[in-house]
Amino acid sequence: GSPRFKFNLRELNDVSSISTTSIRLYRHVSEEEARAIDLIISFLKRASRNEIDLINKALRGEASPGRLEKFYNAFIKAREMVLTYLSDEEKRKEIEKEGELIIRRENGVLYVYIPDTRTYIQASGRTSRTYVGGITRGISIILERPNDRPILEGLMRVFRYYLEEPWEELREDRLEDEIRKVNEDRDLVKLAKEGRIATRIKGIGRTALFIVESPNKARTIANFYGRPSRRAIGDIIVYEVTRGDLFLNIVATVGHIMDLTMDTLGDDIYGVLKLNGAFLPVYNYIKRCTDCGYQFTSTTDKCPRCGGVNVVNKSETVRTLRELASEVDEVLIGTDPDPEGEKIAWDVYNMLRPINPNIYRVEFHEVTKKAIEDAIKHRRRINKDLVNAQIVRRIEDRWIGFALSQKLWSVFKSRNLSAGRVQTPVLGWIIARTEEAKRKVPKTIILLQSPHDEAKRIRVEVSKRLGVKSGRLEALVREVEVQEIEKNPLPPYTTDTLLSEAAAVLKMGVNKIMSLAQDLFEIGLITYHRTDSTRVSDKGLEVAREYISRAFGENYFKPRRWGEGGAHECIRPTKPWDTRTLIDLLKRGIFTPVIEITRDHIRLYDLIFRRFMASQMIPERVLYQKARILIETESIEVEGECEILEKSFSQIYSIGRRKVPKLEPNERLIGKVL
Ligand SMILES: [Zn+2]
Structure with missing residues (x-):
């Protein structure tokens, strides 16, 4: 059987049983309830043996918690939470889905089972050992009763939060082969002990x-x-x-x-x-x-x-x-x-x-x-082409940037100004676009609205100025054509799409976004963020499969490569952890990055995670509407999605997705110039 904790739900009255159970509810409880769990976590981090004993006595009604009252109250509150959440059928199912906590009724008494992953990792780790030739192969086999499969599944899932190694189903025909490999490694250890291993392994x-x-x-x-x-x-x-x-x-x-x-x-x-x-x-x-x-x-x-x-x-x-x-x-x-x-x-x-x-x-x-x-394993030589590219880029920085900046200083008498190899052409581009925009015929934006339903509104652009500049405009829907189409998700982020979307959605500057992304990369949460490739590697597909089949179901997963070749990849999460899971793992100290994670790191991670997962989901069936509307004397065409028939990736990502209201032929609308 898998190592596990087992608690009688009626006898949750010590620090260990209350903390072990309540911490696993973390992502299911309200923010206020989570604070009680935060207190318990902080107590467990610092508490002495005596302090734990005192809380235990207080929970049994044998002592007063005294100066630990704040923590005592948190334990009381957490116990209530556990009992309330686990007696609610629907919530219980939701919690059991995570696999970290399973409820069983035995002889009329409710028990909580919790897979004990740390114990398992410690115990299974003993099947192999480190020696001068490497790490020996070991096998750890779990035999579980069919009824206890959920506990085993929970164990496997939580295990993956700690270690990347995959689980395999034991096949009897492979067993002999595996045992042979284990024995080979053990022979090597023997040789190492006798000091004769160098003859067997080169470069020891x-x-x-x-x-x-x-x-x-x-x-x-x-x-x-x-x-x-x-x-x-x-x-x-x-x-x-x-x-x-x-x-x-x-x-x-x-x-x-x-x-x-x-x-x-x-x-x-x-x-x-x-x-x-x-x-x-x-x-x-x-x-x-x-x-x-x-x-x-x-x-x-x-x-x-x-x-x-x-x-x-x-x-x-x-x-x-x-x-x-x-x-x-x-x-x-x-x-x-x-x-x-x-x-x-x-x-x-x-x-x-x-x-x-x-x-x-x-x-x-x-x-x-x-x-x-x-x-x-796949070490290589230095790529001189890449080095030369950087050297030329750096010279351009100097030649263009230095020279231009000095010109700016002398003209504007301020040494705070700078112009560069990149900014300067971009500025030129902005000027050209601005000039172009000035020459364009201005558009009138009109908000059309149903007289019966205020929520039914649609913004349209009319190229010519209409005669009426203010007040009500009469509009009539002439033709409506509705078609069922398949809508595919967007590809995962590259640097430029990440920057433009994160800047718009999170309202952050590009330097800030890049520095947050650098942190997320360096602590191992996302792939390298300087990339112009949307390609998804095998590893990326695996991460998506693991998350999507658990969160939405296997049939929502549609692997997409989004490009071939090259070592470069899209920007994507490296682990199948959604934001709630990430926060949960951080709070519980299961994931311990080398820097402090801020709210902004999490917001950026969330965006990257959603966009990537959406890119690996099946298309959605949507109703696409093309309508012809007569506004006063002007006839315009309006088109867009009006209804999602079968939801898929929009459950996780729908940025920039605009819906048009469903229109009826001969429907009257009222227009207003914006
Ligand atoms: Zn100095």
């Missing part, structure tokens, strides 16, 4: 330096391999973890290391020399003033902005990386999968090559254990 106990650019990413990756040990070299923190066969030292460069120099070289054009008809960009270490935060690239050690001398030099980072690289067998560079990340990788490669030539690039589009493992 290898060590690698794993370099990323962000400290959050470094910490997230380190946490995949248990509790990492840390050591500090100067300002740099190194996380040390082991996979058994591979010891990883994980460090962050904290952004770029080198940049085009800002020094005047004599014959240069903003850091680029022209030599015999070739352009030669000159790079140097990046420096940062700790007094004013200014970042610069120059041979001087004085801050060009504030004159301060407290300057940190990225050459220090390189020195540390060299020291670390000299200790390991190989270097793996896991910077972001784009030209910027490739350029950082290239710089690191050039700086470390004299120390350790075994340097590889590992590319991953989501920070999950599986993706990191795959990337290590």
Whole structure:
């Protein structure tokens, strides 16, 4: 049987039974009720043995809770909640669907069963062990009574919140094969103990330096391999973890290391020399003033902005990386999968090559254990095309941006102005569009409304100005044609569609959205957010299948690739967790990201999650209406969806979806110029 808790519903009168049951109601209770559970969670985090005993006594009526009254009340309230929710048939079914809590009647008494996932993970973990050659294969088999299948299913579901490993149904014909593999690994352990394993496995106990650019990413990756040990070299923190066969030292460069120099070289054009008809960009270490935060690239050690001398030099980072690289067998560079990340990788490669030539690039589009493992397995060389693209882009920044900004400063006498390689053409585009708009014949927007039903309204545009500029307009529906069509969902987000939609819906600036998305990526919740691809990988389809079949039913899932080829992917969640589940897992401490998650992170995640899940759902059948309406003397056509016959993805995503009211032929409407 699966490990489980079992509580008599009539005897919920201690800290353990009340907290274990009520915490699992978290996402079903009202916000006010959830506060009682929050209190219980915070109590459990800090309470001493004596404090727990005191609450237990108070719950049995044997003592007064005294200064713990606030918590005592929360427990009382939580117990009431459990009893109320679980005695309500409908709510109970809803809660049981999650699989975390199952109610059983036995001999007239109601019992709560709760799968005990932590115990299971601990126990099944003992079937394998770490040794110098890796992790041994182990098998953990659960035999469950048919009646207890819901408990097993709950266990499997909750297990997936902690670990990515999938569950498999045991097939007898495979058992022998599995046992053989287990025995092979055990033989290896024996060899290791006798010190003879090196003859069997090549490259035993290898060590690698794993370099990323962000400290959050470094910490997230380190946490995949248990509790990492840390050591500090100067300002740099190194996380040390082991996979058994591979010891990883994980460090962050904290952004770029080198940049085009800002020094005047004599014959240069903003850091680029022209030599015999070739352009030669000159790079140097990046420096940062700790007094004013200014970042610069120059041979001087004085801050060009504030004159301060407290300057940190990225050459220090390189020195540390060299020291670390000299200790390991190989270097793996896991910077972001784009030209910027490739350029950082290239710089690191050039700086470390004299120390350790075994340097590889590992590319991953989501920070999950599986993706990191795959990337290590499929390591590659640095892509020079991507590096060259970044170098040219950076030179353009200088040549166009620097030169234009200086022009702006001299014309407008303000050094706060800047113009760039991207902003400038966009500004030109905006000016052109504005000029174009001015030449257009203005449109009149009219709100048509049914005289009998105020809610029945429709906005239409008329190209010419109508004679009547204010007051009532008479309108008559002439023809109506209704057609049943299939409506497909939109593809998942790319960077540009995410930015425009999130800006409109969440009312956030693009910098804010990108920085929230960077956080979500680095803590492993979404795929890389700088992408122009809508492609969905196998992993993405799997995440969608898992969520959609549970939330809506298997028949609502329609896998869609949205494009082929390339390593790049759409922006999507990496786990089948909707927002409620995410909040639940955060509150209960099951998911513990390395940064604090804010409300804005959650709002952006919610948007990404919904759009992606919708993109993997079956089409909807909708009624599509085309109508001809006569407004005074002007005849116009109006079309749009008027009814969803069978709902599918609109249950989860309906941004930008406008409905037109159903119109009848010869129906009279009243118009108003807006
Ligand atoms: Zn400064």
